[in-house]
Amino acid sequence: MSNVLEVRDLYVGYYNKKKLFEPAQYKEVLKDITFDIRENEIMGLVGQSGCGKTTLSKAILGVIPYKSGDIKHMTTRPQMIFQDPYSSLNPVKKIGWILEEPLKVIGGYTKAERKDKAIWMLEKVGLSGDYYNRLPKELSGGQRQRISIGQALMQNPGFIIADEPVSALDVTVQAQIMDLLLELKEEMKLSYLFISHDIDVIYQMCDRVMVLNNGEIVEMGEVTQVLDNPKDSYTKMLVSL
Amino acid sequence: MRKNKKIDSFILAGGLIIVILMLLSLIGFFYTPYEPNKMDAASKFLAPSLKHFMGTDHFGRDIFSRVMKGLGTTATVGLSIVVISGTAGAILGLLTGYFGGIADEIIMRICDMINGFPSILLALVFISVLGSGITNVILALGIIYIPSFTRIVRSETIKYRNYDFVKSARLMGVGSIRIMFVHIFPNIFSTFLASVTVGINNAILAEAGMSYLGIGVNPPAASLGSMLSDAQAYLQSAPWYALGPGLTIILMILGFSLLSEGIRRSSC
Numbered sequence: 001m002s003n004v005l006e007v008r009d010l011y012v013g014y015y016n017k018k019k020l021f022e023p024a025q026y027k028e029v030l031k032d033i034t035f036d037i038r039e040n041e042i043m044g045l046v047g048q049s050g051c052g053k054t055t056l057s058k059a060i061l062g063v064i065p066y067k068s069g070d071i072k073h074m075t076t077r078p079q080m081i082f083q084d085p086y087s088s089l090n091p092v093k094k095i096g097w098i099l100e101e102p103l104k105v106i107g108g109y110t111k112a113e114r115k116d117k118a119i120w121m122l123e124k125v126g127l128s129g130d131y132y133n134r135l136p137k138e139l140s141g142g143q144r145q146r147i148s149i150g151q152a153l154m155q156n157p158g159f160i161i162a163d164e165p166v167s168a169l170d171v172t173v174q175a176q177i178m179d180l181l182l183e184l185k186e187e188m189k190l191s192y193l194f195i196s197h198d199i200d201v202i203y204q205m206c207d208r209v210m211v212l213n214n215g216e217i218v219e220m221g222e223v224t225q226v227l228d229n230p231k232d233s234y235t236k237m238l239v240s241l
Numbered sequence: 242m243r244k245n246k247k248i249d250s251f252i253l254a255g256g257l258i259i260v261i262l263m264l265l266s267l268i269g270f271f272y273t274p275y276e277p278n279k280m281d282a283a284s285k286f287l288a289p290s291l292k293h294f295m296g297t298d299h300f301g302r303d304i305f306s307r308v309m310k311g312l313g314t315t316a317t318v319g320l321s322i323v324v325i326s327g328t329a330g331a332i333l334g335l336l337t338g339y340f341g342g343i344a345d346e347i348i349m350r351i352c353d354m355i356n357g358f359p360s361i362l363l364a365l366v367f368i369s370v371l372g373s374g375i376t377n378v379i380l381a382l383g384i385i386y387i388p389s390f391t392r393i394v395r396s397e398t399i400k401y402r403n404y405d406f407v408k409s410a411r412l413m414g415v416g417s418i419r420i421m422f423v424h425i426f427p428n429i430f431s432t433f434l435a436s437v438t439v440g441i442n443n444a445i446l447a448e449a450g451m452s453y454l455g456i457g458v459n460p461p462a463a464s465l466g467s468m469l470s471d472a473q474a475y476l477q478s479a480p481w482y483a484l485g486p487g488l489t490i491i492l493m494i495l496g497f498s499l500l501s502e503g504i505r506r507s508s509c
């Protein structure tokens with residue numbers, strides 16, 4: 001099975017300038033990160049807040065530079081699904097526009113083709129074509145998250161980073177969105193890096209999982225193996241919570 | 242949240258006032274009851290009557306006819322000033338707010354410098370360099386009002402820059418310019434529009450002030466401000482002279498204020 005993402009010996013940090021005339025201090029956030037994400041696989045990423053989860057996703061997406069190491073994408077344009085469905089959709093734009101914008105960037109679609117694909121995507125994420133002319137404020141949190149997922153899929157990314165995609169939703173909606181993500185993974189041959197602090201969610205969603213503590217991967221492996229039978233003390237602590 | 246398509250009452254009232262005044266000044270281009278610059282020594286300082294709706298001035302000119310002409314000048318000046326400063330302010334605000342960094346610092350410090358001077362004083366400096374005349378007044382006030390728009394647009398841009406929809410647009414490969422003008426600006430637009438209407442008010446007042454100081458329109462051409470400054474000398478003997486143009490200015494500003502308040506109200 002081939003990989004969609006290979007990360008090798010990744011070090012990420014930033015310079016923290018506290019005083020005007022003193023040299024900036026280097027603070028390391030991620031140390032020696034090495035992992036692969038395989039095709040059609042969901043890789044979980046757990047860890048407490050501040051352990052470098054978001055930094056890792058930013059480095060993978062190329063938003064922030066990394067100090068050393070290597071990040072290799074086998075897919076084009078990896079996308080991200082955000083935690084807060086209220087800030088991830090442009091409030092003044094209609095759903096149709098939001099879904100069509102990724103296609104406009106790629107180019108090569110006629111107006112009718114774009115609309116067809118947007119409506120197809122609306123149905124794909126479990127909404128109907130009626131939503132095409134609605135504004136985000138008319139939608140519930142779960143519906144918005146469906147639109148975000150649809151927007152991320154418009155460019156056929158192959159690999160998606162989902163940064164706590166269900167933590168802002170209530171429990172029943174959480175289950176629906178998780179089902180949707182699993183369905184889409186099978187249908188569209190997707191791989192996810194699934195970030196969460198919720199062990200139960202990771203357990204249900206992921207094939208493999210890695211545990212991040214203080215910027216280092218302390219444990220990585222099959223979900224059942226890591227979470228049912230943790231070897232590292234930090235993982236043991238997380239699972240017992 | 243907009244529940245139905247009913248138009249806000251403030252927008253309706255403000256719009257009505259503006260439309261009536263615009264119509265009046267438009268008619269003024271083709272027809273005025275009397276020749277606005279024709280002097281008539283026999284009918285000096287006539288009080289308002291059916292014949293002279295707003296009375297006559299110290300040269301016997303019909304004030305209502307002059308208000309109709311002056312309204313056009315004042316509105317044109319006010320709108321041109323806001324078009325210049327609003328456009329430049331929006332572009333600068335989006336650029337500085339979105340990119341930040343050194344350019345942001347430099348542009349904002351220049352804005353601080355312009356804001357540091359009283360606007361009328363600064364306009365006088367511009368006029369003394371550029372020479373007097375209506376075009377130069379527009380230019381000077383247009384430049385002076387840029388910082389206020391820049392500031393508003395910049396702070397709103399900074400707010401929206403960190404929203405996830407902007408991040409995801411960047412991930413999709415949307416260009417910076419398109420993010421600024423197509424993704425962020427529509428969100429700012431209602432705030433911007435409200436500040437534009439306030440800007441129009443300020444511009445009208447500033448033009449009146451400039452004409453009052455004698456550096457706006459050249460006599461005998463009329464603007465509401467220049468008429469007001471002429472009327473000052475006769476406030477005791479012919480109060481209606483000041484009342485005509487003064488009330489018109491108040492009405493125009495009321496119209497724009499209602500409009501801006503209405504826009505602000507219906508947008509949130």
